[in-house]
Amino acid sequence: MILSQPSLRSLPPFPDLRAFLAFVEGRGDLARIDAPVSLRHEMTAVQLAALRRRGPVLRFDAHDGPAIPVIGNLFGTRERVAAGLGLTPDQIPAFGDFLADLRSPTPPRGMRDAWSRWPMVRAALSARPAILRHAPVQQDDLPGLDALPVQTPWPGDAGPLITWPVVLTRPHGTGAEDTADYNLGVYRAQVLGPDRLIMRWLAHRGGAAHHRTWLRAGEPMPVAIALGADPALLLAAALPLPETVSELGFSGVLRGRRTDLVAARTVPLMVPAHAEIVIEGWIHPGETALEGPFGDHTGYYNAVEPFPVMRVGAITCRRDPIYLSTVTGRPPDEPSVIGEVFNDLALPVIRAQIPEVRDLWLPAAACSYRMAVVGIDKRYPGQARRVMMALWGMLPQFCYTKMIVVVDGDIDIRNWDDIAWALATRMDPARDVMVIDRTPMDYLDFASPLEGLAGKIGLDATTKIGAETARDWGTVMALDPAHEARAEALLAEILS
Template sequence: MKHSVPPASRYASLQEFANELERRGRLKRIAHPVFLQHEITEIHRRVMEAEGPALLFERPMDNSGRVHDMPLLANVFGTKERIEWGFGLESGGLPNLAETLCNLRDPQPPKNGKDVWDKLPLLKAALAMRPKQVRRAPCQEIVWRGADADLTRLPIQGCWPGEPAPLITWPLVITRSPEDPNDVNVGIYRMQVLGPQQLIMRWLAHRGGARHHLMWQRLGKDMPVAVVIGSDPATLLAAVMPLPEGMSELNFAGVLRGKRSEITEAVSVPMHVPANAEIVLEGHVSATKTAEEGPYGDHTGYYNSVEAFPVMALSAISKRRDAIYLSTYTGRPPDEPSKLGEAMNELFVPLVKRQLPEIADLWLPSEACSYRAMVVSIDKRYPGQARRIMMALWSLLPQFTYTKLIIAVDPDINVRSWPDVVWALSTRFDASRDLMVVSDTPIDYLDFASPKAGLGGKLGLDATTKIGPETEREWGKVLGMSPEITDRVDAMWAELGLGGESQ
């Protein structure tokens, strides 16, 4: 049965979004008891590959056979359609959001009176970024402190064989600077359960949470932290967006929602949390205590190595009375994070094109773990331009720092078509001239293919048409039919009885 495309809508909570997905046939309830250990991952994986619905496991079960009374929601953003709905957009609406993000990152002054009116939505968006503080919040209908703040009360998933403990996979980790309470970061860092009231916080050095933790460490203090499990889709998606440095994800969620974010004071730490959250874990990340984390299955399709990371001690758990637990798994694409990465690709393009106007299009294939390979098409005007663009891209956004391979092509090549890209490499690339290798650069810490952790090489392939001093040979002319003939064949195609559409 084909469902109608919903109008643009904004959702005040994760449950409101889940209810709408169910109403439109995009959520499936699983009443059968399913083990948290591995079974949910395997069901989720199969549904992901079929681009199936979100999954609400009503009776998640731990290894002892105990059935949790808290349901587990997975695959909520497993398709582009649901990601767009989560942003409050109609299907196909990501380009408009990309333009808004671009203007917020690099605003342009109005050119005339009409331009002032055109920019009014942007001004309203900026106003929506200021959060509103509330005293009574759904996320604090039930509060567990002391021994009651026990992680075993939550249906925390175990994703892959060989992993040492259950893993929180969809946490929004909220941290702040010790000096500036407005310097707030929301990051998604997986968290290994170390005990009923302890977790390992796995963040990498370049991430905002690690930056804040270092500030608290220098003061010799444990860092207060709040961890949100499940929130409205605008807040969840803001946490994975390419926002400008210093822009709060909680504030920007108000832009996506079209309404100011509501926040409330945490019950045991000096932090603010989304009032509409499902579950909030509160506590402190130790300035000194670490524990071995892993191995866990990762987005690379491999298990990562075991490393020491800081330990978080719980002081409280607060939740909605009817809370649902949000979870996912990471693995070789396709997985839910790779689907989110595909959507983020559409948000990157306008940002990149504003900084580098000669770029025609850009693609980060999900098969390359979302960001490790890139294909870029450029409007080439001078010799060496492809190399300049490669070097600029590696420095432009934090995400591109870890791109290992860039293939540059001409605008006549569809960057999203591997047959087109391979044809360009086969006919416009020469290894002795068009290969650029950059050694000893920052690389994804999780990439064990690099010779050193966090340090490795980058490769640029120039598959553009060569001009000027780039070649001494006469360059070939691309085959193509004349427009007159293609128009004539288009006009007669239906009468030929060959079926399909004319190309």
Template structure:
């Protein structure tokens, strides 16, 4: 059962954050070029509140639209955006795993026990509205000017203003605009090229790129809608590793606790979120591209300049008093890294469903969330650690970008570097237990790769060796007897002064 109110909009979530003492309003002028990023990062690194910048400026000019930042700057707010608490997060993770591999109910009692799941599924059906707050103000033609939005320039060597929390909505060629279940929603960064054009950076394996290819094959412009300041449910749904058969747009109803409200776009054949703050509408041609970047990225480096599709804006619609949601990406910690910590727990039941011997998994945030994984297993036979490595690399698209996998036994805590270092020092031999692969898929942003989008991977087997894996007598872990531990605890408790640490 949902413990939080339904968050239909960003504003509803901000009201909840305010009530929790998690919203800080800054009335002083703050420049959207570089200064705002510095303030945001300082607050995020201390686990601070959501920020509302009421007086954003650029080139000495005041901008009319307040900026919201650090929305998901803590694990608690990420979980609240998912509609769960720390106690119910694992249950939600099991629900996501069931989406990938649903099992038929075993009788009426089992069916009734799944009623929360069924109710959540029903909440994905969108409601169509003809009048929407996001279209209270409409700009078309010569009125379109992206520079009126407080789009940040985050880092000193960035190529220009960059939209960092856009929900980019596309649909495949030949689909009915009313079929919201066919829509793809992705968080792809968007560079402002000029007042009426954006560059959309989507990688080839992403849903938006796949839809673009379908329109390009037909030789037609693709309609695209970008929701800014969407509900937390839609924002996180667009970032979740959902099954390809599940639409992020419709699934956002599960996270929001209410059926998503959609409305026809003003200038293109698309549906858009009725409760968003701002929507940018436009088209992407089959072939028009422009050099995107460089921009500071989650790796902590500036990425290389590459060509990506250009979107021509046909309309900008917004509320009468819109808010602009923004974030920065950089070397962790940043918001994507914090979101990744929560998504780590969400992925575990899905992984266990396909690789049952997995006991725990940790994606170190400092390793850009997914570039490295430490996984503990219930090891039972020789070669099992290598099988798990290969299964992980091939399981989810995210793991195809994982450079290094370290496999440990289930007596090791994957999130404890001391434990992992001990296992690597005592259970791993580099000449036997390191597996190297070459020419595998890799994130284009990884400039360390020998070729763009193509790189190697390393698997490290830091498990105890069994059977044919070793010819030597294997060591035994030293452990104290439980009765001796209990004796020591009792003895010290009787001789420790009250109140002493």
């Protein structure tokens, strides 16, 4: 079995969503809700309440929409995100190291080292999709989008919103068989009617880039949307992968087996063979509609803007399909839980480019990317500023991070009390603050003075050394570890 080495993957591959649901249910981590629940707003409240309690996957069987079960809170815990990758939570750092080495391998040092890397070779082989002639996702058909139990998540939302779509596109000039050129993205899709929806992809996303190539050619663009894909495909589509990395191929690495595809019925695209539902259609040049408002990950409703309209030509599905949904809002929400795991997976890649970084935290409360706290091994004056500029300039995923706090290695970067102490005792506002103006920013940031442009701030909360200070630095107070251990033992004896 691909990626079955204990150091990489401890769980079997999940070929489809049903296999993953059976796995979590076997662990007692799935709850079936038989009480009536409304798709409008009420289901959102239940999902968020479960997530905040670190609760189970939810299956709604008695909602007030079309008679298709709805799955929610799929990745509502760190443990389930890890399981979707085939891992236990403690294996996430090692898997991050593996992914970093897979992206930038170093030459083997002899036969033993080369043999130890065999799992990476097998992972690379698993990246090539397998093409099937028949597939479960084409066992049945649905008459239109109104046959789907689509949620309207928030009271101020414009209407029903598909929230977990894996959108497949390819650039103009490629063929359906050129799957390495496909882009997979998770984009919001507003339902306008039984055969039309709005595809909200931002300009910097892969789907929008592909759309521009079809616009320049003046031709309609084929689009497919997979609903209820397997966990590896879902997570690969959500990962901020480099543009040169195929999400379809990378899902094979995550899954531990090749991705099965089948030719779509009405558009020239290959689609996931084991998805629950696939929506096929076309986006015609210049056809747009006003999208929104909808509640977003910032905790605010976004502005109403025009985005492309997809004309739906067919909806294929499995027999007795299930519908996967989620809710996006002010953290904690399901995307922020996924982001915490992705943070750990990305750390080895960051360290490869900025070796002095010991740890990095993107607080979920700060929308999972707008603030970063970085722990470094400080060795020379000005190093904290160099790390800030490296994160902003070298790594595209930090383009929208508007605040970076750099601390020493003795600070627990996931402890707000430690961060506050470092800022209060190691940072001087006149000396240790770096402000940059008019840099790229997420247009959803309403604090930005200009749409798409905003400032960035870096706070150096490290101990100052060398030319950074003319004063002798204080010594941090600490007890003898042996005395602390003795104290714990005494208290344990007294309080037992």
